[in-house]
Amino acid sequence: MTAISDASSAPTIAAGALGELPSDRTYDADVIVVGAGPSGSAAAYWLATAGVDVLLLEKTTFPREKVCGDGLTPRGTRALVDMGIDVSEEAGWLHNKGLRVIGGGLRLELNWPELASFPDYGLVRPRADLDHLLVQQAVQAGARLHEQTSVTAPILDAQGRVVGVTAKAGAGAGEKTEHSYRAPVVLACDGVSGRFALALGMQRNDKRPMGVAVRRYYSSPRTNDDYLESWLELWDGPPGADDARLLPGYGWIFGMGDGSVNAGLGVLNSSAGFQKTNYRTLLTTWLDNTPEEWGLREENALCPTQGAGLPMGFNRTPHYRNGVLLVGDSGGSVNPFNGEGIPYAMESGKFAAEAVVQALARPEGAGRERALAGYPAAMAAEWGAYYRLGGVFVKLIGNPAVMRACTRHGLPHPRLMKFVLKLLANLTDPHDGDASDRIITALTKVTPALR
Ligand SMILES: Cc1cc2nc3c(=O)[nH]c(=O)nc-3n(C[C@H](O)[C@H](O)[C@H](O)COP(=O)(O)OP(=O)(O)OC[C@H]3O[C@@H](n4cnc5c(N)ncnc54)[C@H](O)[C@@H]3O)c2cc1C
Structure with a gap:
């Protein structure tokens, strides 16, 4: 058997062995x-x-x-x-009752939609x-x-x-x-x-979308949170400060309810920073610029930063x-x-x-x-x-200028953002939905399916 080469250090799975099965097929399971x-x-x-x-x-x-x-x-x-x-x-x-979106100097809490097909809470x-x-x-x-x-x-x-x-x-x-x-x-x-x-x-x-994401647990007073928190922009200084630089990627801070939070970030392969960034440093740089009282600092970290791919x-x-x-x-x-x-x-x-x-x-x-x-x-x-539409979306937001324009012009409009939440979280009623459900269903109907 020949071992398949793969960049990762974990054990590989070998290529298949031909003709090992006896002709009278007996199986160990269905x-x-x-x-x-x-x-x-x-x-x-x-x-x-x-x-x-x-x-x-x-x-x-x-x-x-x-x-x-x-x-x-x-x-x-x-x-x-x-x-x-x-x-x-x-x-x-x-x-949790929804998503808190942070970006463009704004902070918006969007409740999960009320639908026939899905409950109105996340976990x-x-x-x-x-x-x-x-x-x-x-x-x-x-x-x-x-x-x-x-x-x-x-x-x-x-x-x-x-x-x-x-x-x-x-x-x-x-x-x-x-x-x-x-x-x-x-x-x-x-x-x-x-x-x-x-x-x-x-x-x-x-050619299809791929991401890398890292996360770390911190003990934090933000442990009890009714919303999942998503950061559309990550900064290497106080957000909006003149000398602050926009970092690649999108972040999250999820309260775990046990005294800790899960804080992490992901970078997409459409971003210039993909695989050219030290993701662990990126996480620390971003979190060092969140408010001190949240406690997202080295001394409160509960584990090393760990990451994996997002296929x-x-x-x-x-x-x-x-x-x-x-x-x-x-x-x-x-x-x-x-x-x-x-x-x-x-x-x-x-x-x-x-x-x-x-x-x-x-x-x-x-x-x-x-x-x-x-x-x-x-x-x-x-x-x-x-997912074909998602591929286009990933390419578009890989361009920081497009992302910034969407954040600046989208976030101030709660009704638009409700629609965006449904689209991004894939939460619609295919039948008997409202106008935004019908738009999303129509969009996916006219788009050829990826295979
Ligand atoms: C940092 C990060 C944050 C994420 N956050 C979220 C999130 O908040 N919400 C969300 O929905 N998704 C999130 N994801 C994505 C999510 O983790 C994956 O999509 C999900 O785990 C996929 O499930 P799976 O069963 O396909 O694979 P996995 O969960 O990876 O399970 C694979 C299983 O196969 C086993 N295995 C592997 N090789 C072998 C082998 N040779 N023999 C026997 N067993 C084997 C492994 O031990 C493992 O148990 C995140 C991913 C990352 C990297």
Whole structure:
């Protein structure tokens, strides 16, 4: 097996081994899911709920940390409710009623819209908890979870179709054992690295949007906040001061409700600063210029600054090929308008499960393939046009002059900003909505879908 080269230092997934499957196909599960983040756990939950035998392979052990902003819009709330998760405050969730937008010298609080399709509140919860709850829900529905099991390669049959995976299981280096698991369908839910897809030669499309984001926790009196706070401009001095310079990127400060805040920033690949900036320094520079009393200073930091990529706008496709479905970050499903990834990971997990359930009810062959092709079709129908518009948006706001003009001229108009919030957070009622819903629906209808 040849190792796939990848810039990251994390272990790579090797390219597939040909013809390893015996001719009398025996499978270890109906479906193998690689990775138990929000996409993998949601897919496993929906598959198991439909009675499918799912093997969920995860390289870590829960609860485990994941670098994230920990914020959810009502789209995330809906996805959790859909999976039967109790999202009440009594169950430990922090509710928020909207987005506070800061930029152009203004500060605007916008409540989440009142819609039939979505609840009117968002949530905050550390990923260590959120991902643990999701995987527990999948296991309760019947998924078989193997933790500390790192998938190392796809197994291919003689036709080049993926029919399983090899994996290393165990904790310490000396204790790892090699395994192979076989299934007629594999879901790659291994996150932004996309290593499973890479091992099959499925590269990222660098022309589509991509971001990098970093975050750090601070103890802060701003820990209780009814709004998610988003900064459209970051400055290296007091905002508006004559000698203050505009920095690349967009920031957030989310109260965690436990005495801490999650503060972070993201930079898009359309920005001149992308990959030419020290993101950790950028975060500190910005936060050093926020009010002293918020406490966002080195001495109150609770952890080092950590970061990861934000794969957006379907930047890895096709979403289905040769027995493998790319789900969540692995298929670049982060919303390019606002960098939100968790709900899209969970929803794409559901779309994948729906296609696989139908596929498994058909014999292997053309009929099953048609059902599996339903997954990329569903992704394109749901977000393809919206993400194409998102790609244009990312290019436009990569130009600081355009961004400044939008901030200066947009923010002073609350009605316009309500519309912008619906567009950016992808929160509309497709049927029976108001005028702004109808405009957004019409826009996505006339835009050709990305695939
Ligand atoms: C700094 C930052 C802030 C963010 N803030 C937000 C936010 O506030 N709200 C939001 O909605 N989104 C946010 N996102 C995006 C969000 O984190 C992702 O979109 C989301 O986690 C994608 O879920 P996933 O299941 O596709 O992948 P992941 O959550 O990355 O899960 C992948 C899983 O696969 C496992 N895995 C990987 N390789 C293997 C292997 N070889 N074998 C077995 N298991 C494997 C991993 O351990 C992991 O558990 C943020 C991202 C970053 C980087």
